[in-house]
Amino acid sequence: MKLTPGTPDALAPGLRSLSYGIFCWANRNPGALRKIGWVLRRWPFVGGWFGMAARASAVKAVLTRPNSFSNTAHAGNLSAGDYLIGMDPGPTYAADKSLLDDRLADLDLKLPADADAEVKRLVNELGALGKNKPFDLIDKYLMWIVLRAMDPLFGAATPRVAAGVNGNINDPGLQKQYMMEIRYVAGQLLAGSTATLRVQRRAELNSDALKARIAAVRTDIENAWNVHGRSADFIDRNAVGLAWISHPVTVQSGALAVQELLGRPEVHKALREEARRLQQIGPDEVWQNKAFRTSVYNHVLELMRFRPIFPLLARDVPRDTEFVTGARHNATCPAGGKMAIWSISAMFDPDVTKDIKPFKDISQFCPTRNWGNQADLRWLMFGYGTRQCPAMKYAVEILTSALIGLLILPELKLARGEGKAIAYDGALMSRMLVNFI
Amino acid sequence: MLEMVRQQMICIVVPGWEGTTELAENGPVFTGLEDLLRKVDVVQFASVALLPARADAEEETPSLMMELAIEEGIDPYDMLYRLICHPSEAMWALYRSYWPDGGPPLQSERNRQLLDKLMPCLSIADGGFIGARDRTARQIEKEQALLQWTRGQARALKATGQCGDDRAAFALALAQRAFQNPSFDWALEPAPRSYWRGKGASTSTKIGFVVGAFVLGLVAVWLVGAVPRGAVGLWTWLFGAPHPDVLVVVAFISKASRWVLGVSLRTALVVLVVLYFGWLFLVALPALFKSWRLWLESLWRELDRPTETWSSWSTYWVGWLVVVPLALAVVAFAMVFIFCPRIILDAYHAATKELYGWQIVALVLLALVALIVFVNVFSKVNQRVAKTGNWFFHPYEDDVPRAQQVHASIDRCEGQLVGGTAHMISLTDLRSPNGWSAWWIRTSLRIVTFAGRVFFTEGRLGTAPGIHFGHWHIIEGGRRYLFCSNYDGSFGGYLDDFINGATIGTTLAWRWTTLKPRGSAGAGPAVDKPRSFPPTRFGVFRGVKCELKFKSYARDSMLPHLYRFDKCKTPVDQIILATGLRDALFGERNDRNDDLIMRAIES
Amino acid sequence: MKAQEAPHLRDQLKDIQGMLRSGYGWLQSSRFWLLSIRDGHEDAARAWLAAKSGLVVSAARIGKGKRVENAVAIAFSYAGLTKLGCRETEAHPFPTPFRSGMGSKLREQLLRDTPRDWRWSDVDGADCGPVHVLIAEWTPKGAGPLITDIDEKVFCVIKIENDPCSFHDIGGEEKLREAFGFRDGLAQPVIRGLKQDDDVGKDRDEIGPLYDDRLVSPGEFILGYRNEYNELTYCPNVEGWTQSGHAKYPGGRFALNGSYLAVRQIKQNVKAFDAFRDAYGQEVCNKVMGRQDNGLPLGWKYDPNNPISDSQADAFRFRVEDANGFVCPRGAHIRRVNPRDSLGTDVESSITSTKLHRLLRRGRPYLEESKDDTHNGIFFIACNADLERQFEFIHQRWVRNPGFGTLHADDPIAGTDDPTALPKTFSMPGLASGQEVSLAAFTKTLGGGYFFLPGIAALKFIVGLPVDAKETIAEPAKVAAV
Secondary structure (H helix, E strand, O other), X not given: OOOOOOOOOOOOOOHHHHHHHHHHHHXXXXXXXXXXXXXXXXXXXXXXXXXXXXXXXXXXXHHOOOOOOEHHHHHXXXXXXXXXXXXOOOHHHHHHHHHHHHHHHHHHHHOOHHHHHHHHHHHHHHHOOOEOOOEEHHHHHHHHHHHHHOHHHOHHHHHHHHHOOOOOOOOHHHHHHHHHHHHHHHHHHHHHHHOOHHHHHXXXXXXXXXXXXXXXXXXXXXXHHOOOOOOHHHHHHHHHHHHHHHHHHHHHHHHHHHHHHHOOHHHHHHHHHHHHHHHHHOOOHHHHOHHHHHHHHHHHHHHHHHOOOOOEEEEEOOOOEXXXXXXXXXXXXXXXXXXXXXXXXXXXXXXXXXXXXXXXXOOOOOOOOOOHHHHHHHHHHHOOHHHOOOOHHHHHHHHHHHHHHHHHOOOEEEOOOOOOOEEEEOOEEEEEEEEEO | OHHHHHOOEEEEEEXXXXXXXXXXXXXXXHXXXXXXXXXXOOEEEEEEEXXXXXXXXXXXXXXXXXXXXXXXXXXXXXXXXXXXXXXXXXXXXXXXXXXXXXXXXXXXXXXXXXXHHHHHHEEEOOEEEEOOOOXXXXXHHHXXXXXXHHHHHHHHHHHHOOOOOOHHHHHHHHHHHHHHOXXXXXXXXXXXXXXXXXXXXXXXXXXXXXXHHHHHHHHHHHHHHHHHHHHHHXXXXXXXXXXXXXXXXXXXXXXXXXXXXXXXXXXXXXXXHHHHHHHHHHHHHHHHOHXXXXXXXXXXXXXXXXXXXXXXXXXXXXXHHHHHHHHHHHHHHHHHHHHOHHHHXXXXXXXXXXXXXXXXXXXXXXXXXXXXXXXXXXXXXXXXHHHHHHXXXXXXXXXXXXXXXXXXXXXXXXXXXXXXXXXXXXEXXXXXXXXXXXXXXXXXXXXXXXXXXXXXXXXXXXXXXXXXXXXXEEEOOOOEEEEEEEEOOOHHHHXXXXXXXXXXXXXXXXXXXXXXXXXXXXXXXXXXXXXXXXXXXXXXXXXXXXXXXHHHHHHHOEEOOOEEEEOOOXXXXXXXXXXXXXXXXXXXXXXXXXXXXXXXXXX | OOEEEOOOHHHOHHHOEHHHOOOOOXXXXXXXXXXXXOOOOHHHHHHHHHHHHHHEOEHHHOEOOEEEOOEEEEEEOHHHHHHOOXXXXXXXXXXXHHHHOOOOXXXXXXXXXXXXXXXXXXXOEOOOOXXXXXXXXXXXXXXXXXXXXXXXXXXXXXXXXXXXXXXXXXXXXXXXXXXXXXXXXXXXXXXXXXXXXXXXXXXXXXHHHHHHHHEEOHHHOOOOOEOOOOOEOOOOOEOOHHHHOOOXXXXXXXXXXXXXXXXXXXXXXXXXXXXXXXXXXXXHHHHHHOEOOOOOEOOOOOOOOOOOXXXXXXXXXXXXXXXXXXXXXXXXXXXXXXXXXXXXXXXXXXXXXXXXXXOEEOOEEEEEOXXXXXEEEEEEEEEEOOOHHHHHHHHHHHHOOOOOOOOOOOOOOOOOOOHHHOOEEEEEOOOOOOEEEEEOOOEEEXXXXXXEEOOHHHHHHHHOOOOOOHHHHHOOXXXXXX
């Protein structure tokens, strides 16, 4: 059942901040999660006691049994109302999914051209900043790229959605307001009811604002989607969901990927070298060279493997069942319980690639690794099986454009000025101050 | 925990109001605001008022004050952001006169500038009490709908005569109907309550929480010392003695840990002993001995007495001359016991070195007898003196000029709200030195807030009922003190409840204030003559017990509202009843729940 | 500020009007005159009132073993005091409720009277304008009126005539019954220090500690004395009073020994109540009122034919034995107007709190016979020292408050007569779920006002009598030894 909005704090004082603190720390420190994941893989029966799947085989098995391990675990976190991500399969799910697929199909036509165009514009803008002038990579760069690249989702209604029903569509501040709105709603997907009350209530406030915003421009959206005769609830549910899930998740993934890249100077350097070489060939070569794009694409995926946006996933257990942990005995899952899925651990499971030649240690950073028949595991941070994120390819495509842009800009580093370069807002990264060297 | 409560009650005081915006009650500004607050859903009460400038302020223009009472857990910034950035721009309409040039053309820029202006003027309550409004307005509205629906169904069911006089069958029939009604699916889960009102409501949980936290703390401190000690021991056993510097550091840590443990345990012991004696003298002895109870009652009465009589005067001075030094001595003894117990032990040994055990026991008994004799003699003498004292020390009364006066604007506001939740805004000045007063007020208010959050969870503060949100703010850099309250009932009845039901808390919260002359703002009243808060005794007695002075002081400090928002006009008792009905109707079918349903459907 | 010594009540009885000490139960006829002084006739009005003030009886003349043959009380509305030239001082003005008057629009809101359809009030009136003076007279049964010579050129007069059927022989004694047939005037507060020499010993013996429930400090009803907060009740002052030498008590202000009267003329729809009685029976009527018609408590367990004193009939509480209202419904009239021990967190705190909201009722039934309208009613008079804390609180928070406790209706008897609010429902809790009945509007308020009942010296001051006119005052009313 969905949580009632505005529920007061029912936890004893101290418990919530402690548990949320641990949760946020774990999300910000994927290295620590990987180490725990190693323990859980090594002795899978331990995970079995606590309802945790850690081995790649176990994770895959759980994620391909939607009837036993239900997506409704997310439903409680959907402060903006129902959406696909928290639904069980059924007629509503099927109808919504069909609409979503239609919307995403529009992206095929525009990507990566739209993303590239916005990146080029921002490269010009940021390029003029000069050295040692810190700027927020999220607010000044990633957010706008993703917004423009995702334009086709709402088609002609996009400016209205972003500016609100009465707003001036050329007011960038209103667009920023829209993006903050959906960011806070999305933040709730991760934390759910473990979050501090402030985070939960902020998500609810913004959900309320987002729903009002969408309801006010419903007709524009109907026209843009060319969907008529459907209930207002159908339009609103899908428009609200599409708004908050797509954009912030992509931005956040991008920020995580850049954070990881900046922590790997040699990888960063090699990529920059390649970009510089191509630029010497011609100004547009970086954009047109397929091999380079593929390489950057692989880098993005590999960076995201080390810093996945959803390192852990949850599933509800609607009925008594058991799952194969990899230990001698299967683990039982009592009905009404929850299941924790250690995607981050599965993506580093050495069993997956041990037979693939040439062998590359899976714990090492290697964008060009041959994944053999396990290539789908690279995408585990986007879910798996029947409930994998349908927009994952577009997200990585957009981030590839964004990363190419960063490679042709002067070299970046985290800004060492006042305060920390990276500011977190719970589990999310809210600011990433960088400057050109 | 307290901040979460304090954040629910916000005041935004923006100085320099020039008054060029038309603020008619039914004008576009307030109808827009009403619309906004209804849509935003999380605001339970709001009001707008003009605060007159201080007489010594540089600017003579009043401040525009907006009071918000919102749901639990919302950060004030998020709330303000939501209100300001709403597409209706209702907040901008209210504050636009602060931008004489009309403000920036871009909406987002206007929003930003307004947010930047209001955030520094925003203060969360320095202390406050929330009655039954830990529930959201939405929950209250839904539960009221359930209550009305159930009453209607009960009426219909009675008319059919199906259930006769069988209470269980009647309750079951009602519960079945409620279950079958899809519009009440939200009621299937138990009414959400905050921890201290839900799971942590019982006394045992509260004691358990404190004891648990204390024990965990002790264990942590012990581990800090024990782990390095153990590690050094193990190291020495395996490889021989480590570097001397390591030993010094470990010894220091270990000693510090032991010291903290000792101090903590002795502090706990002192607290227990104080609690025990408190219980003994204030609860157990009065229950056992009528004379003790009467003595305590008369002591309380004399300390609280609003007029000066010989016995109240003498009680006060005996308090200063005997009780205060005694209390200080006890505190000093406790401190010595906590931090340097050795001194006490040594002194005891030195004093009893030459004595046998029976002699010590005899001495203690003798001291007790002497004390009882002394107290009795003192009591007799006191009675005599009191009689004689009252003979020549005639009771007299301070004159309270202009008592029972209410400004027309205040009366008008009260008249408007008589059918809903009543409201008051009181503005007083801090007594000088301001910093000292502000510190005391804050400390007192934190205690009141804590008590309200953890102990007074049944909608009553002390025994004062009907408070939805009562909050205090120290504003203008510690110069003035703002009190806003949303409550059921009339102003006078409300203060009566405070005078009788929450004397100490109310006196504590107000005694550091005074009323300085000030002009009027808008149609509101001015203060012509300075006024002091009624005199208090030992900080917590008398004060509000002086009804005339206190009410007159409170009345004269009041300001009218220009606008008032009340999301759901439901009295506290009604809110509690509806929640009870929800849990009973959708809960287990037992006698208690059945009876609760029966009581709820009777009006 | 100069400290002021408190007067002793027993030294001041000669200055206190008698109605504060007694309801004159032995004087079974009563009439009330509402006078508006016509413009330009203030002096004549003062002279006439000065002559009548001799009929006013002081509290010193009644008490144990002392009864008067007839009595008069005179009170003034704020408009009346102003009309007669009294100007309140800057430092001690009259309380706001009294100054604004019960008839004001604001009081209409605060007393939840909306909508009003009043004939008269202390602020305005259909025929005469604001009522300035209230004169009450009590005479033996069947006696003619004491006041007979009102000059209509000086005053515009509304007369409230006696209901000759209001006293009935019950157990050999004439007892008051209001028009619906219920005993009235049972639950009265006892003023501490004033009734001491009456029946206090007997009452206390009969009912024990419950007697303390009704014992209220004098300052709750008489201005200038200790009230339930142990404080002297606020006394307003008027200009010229202090210099006039009228003050009997040194430093005493104008209002000392006075009281405020909240007055309402309440029409009783006897037909509607009888129809209700026919439909539901007397027992339900008793539940609505909260008392048996013979005055016994609803939960009386003993032989109803065995006569008991009024004091015993009023010795009960609700909290412990009847918290849910199975015996006396929580919304019953008497439980609303005097919740006794039922509203606080425990018995003690509830009684303490209720004592802050008590009224000394001195009203009487009346009968109006005219061509257009013949009806019974109650001319309700409540003496109190703080209108806001007593009468207005009771009316606004208890009687007329639809959300009283957790109820959903106002008073079944004295509630609103607004036709849009009808029919009202009244619930009688029961072990299963009780019973609900529909109510008509049984009463309608025809007018009302706040009056100030001055001390006798202040009365002389108002009407312009000299300080030494004391002797002439006491004469007209004869003292009868009983």
